[in-house]
Amino acid sequence: MSDVNLSGADLAAAMPDDVLISVRNLKKYFPITAGWLRKEVGTVKAIDDVSLDIRKGETFGLVGESGSGKSTVARLMLRAYTLTDGSILFRRDSGEVVDISSLNERQMREMRREMQMIFQDPYSSLNPRMNLLELVGEPLVIHGVGSQSEIRDRVADLLKVVGLRPEFLLRYPHAFSGGQRQRIGIARALALNPSFIAADEAVSALDVSVAAQNINLLQDLQEQFGLTYLFITHDLGMVEHIADRIGVMYLGRLMEIANTGDLFARPLHPYTEALMASVPQPDPRGNRTRKRVPLKGEIANPANPPTGCTFHPRCPYAQERCRTDVPALREVAAGRQVRCHFAGELDLTGVAA
Amino acid sequence: MLKMNPQLSMPAERLLDLDDVKVHLPTREGVVKAVNGVSYHVDRGEVLGIVGESGSGKSITARAIMRLLPRNAREEGGHIQFRPRTGELHDLSALGRDSRAVRQIRGQHIGMIFQEPMTALSPVHSIGDQIIRTIQLHMRLDRHAARRRAADLLSKVGMPRPEQMLDNYPHQLSGGMRQRAMIALAISCDPSLLIADEPTTALDVTTEAQILELLKHLQAELGMAIVFITHNFGVVADIADRVAVMYLGRIVETASVDDIFYAPKHPYTRALLNSIPRLGVDQGRRLPTIPGMVPDPYSVPTGCSFHPRCGYSVAGTCDVRAPEQHIFPNGQAARCHFAEQLAEADAHV
Numbered sequence: 001m002s003d004v005n006l007s008g009a010d011l012a013a014a015m016p017d018d019v020l021i022s023v024r025n026l027k028k029y030f031p032i033t034a035g036w037l038r039k040e041v042g043t044v045k046a047i048d049d050v051s052l053d054i055r056k057g058e059t060f061g062l063v064g065e066s067g068s069g070k071s072t073v074a075r076l077m078l079r080a081y082t083l084t085d086g087s088i089l090f091r092r093d094s095g096e097v098v099d100i101s102s103l104n105e106r107q108m109r110e111m112r113r114e115m116q117m118i119f120q121d122p123y124s125s126l127n128p129r130m131n132l133l134e135l136v137g138e139p140l141v142i143h144g145v146g147s148q149s150e151i152r153d154r155v156a157d158l159l160k161v162v163g164l165r166p167e168f169l170l171r172y173p174h175a176f177s178g179g180q181r182q183r184i185g186i187a188r189a190l191a192l193n194p195s196f197i198a199a200d201e202a203v204s205a206l207d208v209s210v211a212a213q214n215i216n217l218l219q220d221l222q223e224q225f226g227l228t229y230l231f232i233t234h235d236l237g238m239v240e241h242i243a244d245r246i247g248v249m250y251l252g253r254l255m256e257i258a259n260t261g262d263l264f265a266r267p268l269h270p271y272t273e274a275l276m277a278s279v280p281q282p283d284p285r286g287n288r289t290r291k292r293v294p295l296k297g298e299i300a301n302p303a304n305p306p307t308g309c310t311f312h313p314r315c316p317y318a319q320e321r322c323r324t325d326v327p328a329l330r331e332v333a334a335g336r337q338v339r340c341h342f343a344g345e346l347d348l349t350g351v352a353a
Numbered sequence: 354m355l356k357m358n359p360q361l362s363m364p365a366e367r368l369l370d371l372d373d374v375k376v377h378l379p380t381r382e383g384v385v386k387a388v389n390g391v392s393y394h395v396d397r398g399e400v401l402g403i404v405g406e407s408g409s410g411k412s413i414t415a416r417a418i419m420r421l422l423p424r425n426a427r428e429e430g431g432h433i434q435f436r437p438r439t440g441e442l443h444d445l446s447a448l449g450r451d452s453r454a455v456r457q458i459r460g461q462h463i464g465m466i467f468q469e470p471m472t473a474l475s476p477v478h479s480i481g482d483q484i485i486r487t488i489q490l491h492m493r494l495d496r497h498a499a500r501r502r503a504a505d506l507l508s509k510v511g512m513p514r515p516e517q518m519l520d521n522y523p524h525q526l527s528g529g530m531r532q533r534a535m536i537a538l539a540i541s542c543d544p545s546l547l548i549a550d551e552p553t554t555a556l557d558v559t560t561e562a563q564i565l566e567l568l569k570h571l572q573a574e575l576g577m578a579i580v581f582i583t584h585n586f587g588v589v590a591d592i593a594d595r596v597a598v599m600y601l602g603r604i605v606e607t608a609s610v611d612d613i614f615y616a617p618k619h620p621y622t623r624a625l626l627n628s629i630p631r632l633g634v635d636q637g638r639r640l641p642t643i644p645g646m647v648p649d650p651y652s653v654p655t656g657c658s659f660h661p662r663c664g665y666s667v668a669g670t671c672d673v674r675a676p677e678q679h680i681f682p683n684g685q686a687a688r689c690h691f692a693e694q695l696a697e698a699d700a701h702v
Contacts, residue, residue, distance in 0.1 A: 044576055065557035065558065065559060065560075066557055074698075140473065147484040153404045177646055207406035207407055207584065207647070208406060208584065208586070208623060208625055208628055208629055209406065209624070209628050209642060209643040209646070209647075210406075210646060211628075212628035212629075212630075212641070212642040212643075213642045215630075215640055216521035216639050216640055216642060219638060219639070231609055234557065234558065236558070237587075237629065237630040237631055237632050238630055238633060240630065240632060240633075241630035241640065243634075264632065264633055274559060275558060275559065276632065277562075278558040278559045278561065278562035279558050279562075279587060279632060280561075280562070280565065280585075280590060280591035280592075281587050281590060281591075281632060282586040282587050282589050282590050282614060282626060282631060283590055283614065283631070284590040284591070284610045284611055285611065285615075287590055292562065292566075294559065294562040294563045294566050295559040295562070295563070298527055298529055298530075298560065299557075332491060350633070351632040351633030
């Protein structure tokens with residue numbers, strides 16, 4: 001069945017037992033070309049030195065603004081992009097640990113039974129010419145799982161699981177609302193019983209009331225099937241609600257990793273503080289009294305990132321050293337990693353619990 | 354321009370008044386009552402927030418004010434009155450889409466900004482040319498003075514190197530800077546009213562915070578009123594003085610921003626506020642949700658259109674009669690049969 005045999009005892013040993021997926025020093029550089037010869041004139045460091053562990057059964061939230069590279073990380077983890085450098089260790093259902101960064105396309109296809117993705121835009125991610133049976137059943141057909149009637153039964157089951165009526169089997173995506181289409185995408189992702197799902201802005205395009213329904217669905221499914229999520233979003237309220245741990249990205253780098261409660265109670269990176277302060281709260285009195293100094297400027301051009309700490313031009317606490325020295329992501333407390341020279345020395349404000 | 358229509362009258366502080374505005378959109382599947390009897394007003398210098406989910410009719414209502422409705426839209430009644438700071442009273446609902454009168458008002462007295470700046474900006478003209486043309490169209494300034502004013506506007510909206518920026522084209526700017534350029538264009542003739550339709554929805558939070566600060570600052574400085582349309586309750590809490598909540602083409606609740614957030618009277622407002630995850634507030638593992646979904650616009654439920662999803666719905670009343678607006682002593686208004694009872698029940702908790 002599986003010809004993925006790259007795992008060795010050394011790989012498994014490199015990964016603590018409770019970790020499902022371990023990313024080390026992930027890099028993705030895109031070439032910048034110019035002229036009609038498309039000569040390479042530079043590189044965009046879309047992802048630079050990202051390392052993170054996602055534990056079995058947890059929801060790891062990845063937050064950041066557009067251009068921070070959060071979606072690219074997910075795509076690299078599922079090998080939708082080839083990585084420039086780094087390793088991605090994944091613990092299979094069988095217990096075997098595999099470095100997916102070195103797999104070929106055929107081996108990777110086998111892996112995708114266990115790793116799936118849910119996309120933001122339920123309008124463009126579903127083929128309008130396929131009905132629900134074909135859409136949700138496609139992964140089963142590709143992996144040759146079951147006969148036609150078995151697939152039909154499985155798809156009907158999956159629709160029920162995500163809260164859609166099994167009678168909808170032969171309908172096409174256009175007949176469904178945005179929230180329902182998102183559910184179709186979720187059913188499709190669940191078809192092969194994956195252990196890991198990356199959800200890229202999965203509820204960002206939905207209306208408030210529908211987003212809440214789908215978030216609850218994702219949490220129910222996690223409980224029911226023991227799923228592990230990578231939850232990518234720019235919505236801090238949502239990520240606080242759903243995630244166990246959170247990584248904050250800025251310009252292709254992780255700036256901070258912490259347990260959700262710790263992060264919101266006391267951010268240790270100035271960018272995390274700025275993000276939290278920027279979110280307008282559904283609390284008019286609080287907004288009036290809260291000190292909210294908008295962050296200056298805009299995210300830098302990744303083709304020409306600032307020297308030293310990439311956040312320094314916008315950082316209200318920046319010192320001379322930040323302009324010259326690149327800070328490392330370092331562990332400052334148990335389970336807390338921060339990429340700031342002054343982590344722990346600054347008095348940063350979170351949001352009151 | 355003043356029409357001697359006995360219906361036309363507004364209190365002195367009033368800038369804009371919508372009375373029972375109805376807009377129907379004929380489609381292949383049937384007629385969509387996109388705006389189904391909407392009334393609201395805006396006083397001088399105030400910020401009215403309009404919140405609602407997609408399909409609630411919040412943007413179409415704004416387009417009726419601007420006389421920019423889709424060409425197939427049918428106005429089935431209602432009045433829209435507008436009195437800019439120059440003092441004359443306009444009956445906007447009587448003006449045609451491309452009439453000379455409305456083109457005077459748009460751009461000069463009413464500015465508009467959108468979610469996507471490229472809806473308002475031309476890709477083939479420089480930022481400066483677009484602002485200068487608008488200024489020259491509505492204000493008696495020569496090209497030189499207009500250019501100076503345009504540069505002032507760009508610096509007022511916080512764009513660096515305004516003189517050089519004038520010669521830039523929209524595609525050369527970042528999303529946040531384009532948003533600023535569009536705001537500069539919208540306020541170029543000192544409008545009395547700015548209609549802002551989801552202007553920060555596509556922006557990142559840090560940029561959104563910058564744009565909200567800018568709008569608040571400009572509003573205070575120029576004394577203009579803003580109709581701010583959004584689906585984001587956080588944004589509306591941040592910028593609005595008063596808030597109107599829309600559902601399926603109707604306003605279900607209107608109140609001061611504090612009353613909407615701390616003492617909502619309509620079940621829909623309450624349910625929506627409950628379903629938003631809030632920073633720093635642990636709502637437990639499950640978010641409270643509103644059952645079902647927004648019905649499709651061709652089959653709006655009878656009676657109160659929210660009744661199939663409402664936790665307080667009473668059979669025989671809510672599914673039969675459309676509720677009237679109940680107005681509380683503090684001015685808060687809720688379109689619910691049981692608004693008063695719900696408020697009383699709250700008071701006893």
